[in-house]
Amino acid sequence: MYTAWVNTSERLIESTRELLWERGYVGTSPKAIQQRAGAGQGSMYHHFAGKHELALTAIRRTADDMRARAEEQLSAPGTALERLTAYLLRERDVLKGCPIGRLTQDPDVMADPVLRAPVDETFVWLRGRLADILAEGRDRGELDAALDPAGTASAVVAVLQGGYVLARAADSAELFHTAVTGVLALLSSRTTP
Template sequence: MSTSERLIESTRELLWERGYVGTSPKAIQQRAGAGQGSMYHHFAGKPDLALAAIRRTAEEMRAKAEEQFSAPGTALERITAYLLRERDVLKGCPVGRLTQDPEVMADGTLRGPVDETFDWLRGRLAGILAEGRDRGELDAALDPAATASAVVAVLQGGYILARAAHSVEPFQQAVGGVLGLLAGHAATR
């Protein structure tokens, strides 16, 4: 792995563990096994490196979600696969956790990939739900955009509840609850 890749990966890990404020250039360099000169050779500074790390994390999150979203199956089957996929629940969502970081949220450039990822996720879910509604799999009265926002909110809230309880159980209950609500919208054939 190149020095710039080690720096990006180390920053990704530290942002997930400590947030932006808690991630110092020195900690990044130590974890990456890179010197200060190497860091500043590849990146203009901590904000530039953090942006590269946040973008990479967001791209990875979208790619993982797309695996379930583009798989064969009904809309409900694909959303179920997405919600039930393996996750490191107690660490929280690597993108969602950034919303709790005031410095990331105050910086439009750093916040950009976070906003784009959640916009994409809500839009992709809404598209799948609309497709399911249009194919007669889901109740015609279902509002795809509102339902997609609710799914994302439950997922992110589930992470928070699990972290607060130091248990995956609240996350599993939240996901089970939203899946039950979605199943209630399945069209009867």
């Protein structure tokens, strides 16, 4: 009985995560969630007060997963540039876009401070984490002493998110990879000899 409870709850959360990524908040109806999860209406409302609570749980889970995946590369051994390169070049489902970044284009998520909070927190964390790595690289002499870690971190995140947009617009992952390799070339040119 307990296992079934956990499985249903997990299926609801995972289904909501997928639907939010594919359709956004408005397009993610309780019925669509239930159908994808293979759960009935009673099961959904047994585990969650409603769509808003389930969406918030799903967004938080997606944000936590995104941070954990990023941290794998960002905390690995190597120079600052090697870790940033590993993060930027890791495998992604580029044409689906960033599951957190796409939520910034969802007016219902952005209008709701509760749903928006984990999205904002994730980007604040990412910019901060990248800035820390860039500062570390600058302080170790791996990157140019004039490098502005905070500004550069924001630029890296903007290129990453913009790369998703370009790729989706052209239906070509190549544009994402071009943007990422472009920012890496800029960072490499800021390394000290």
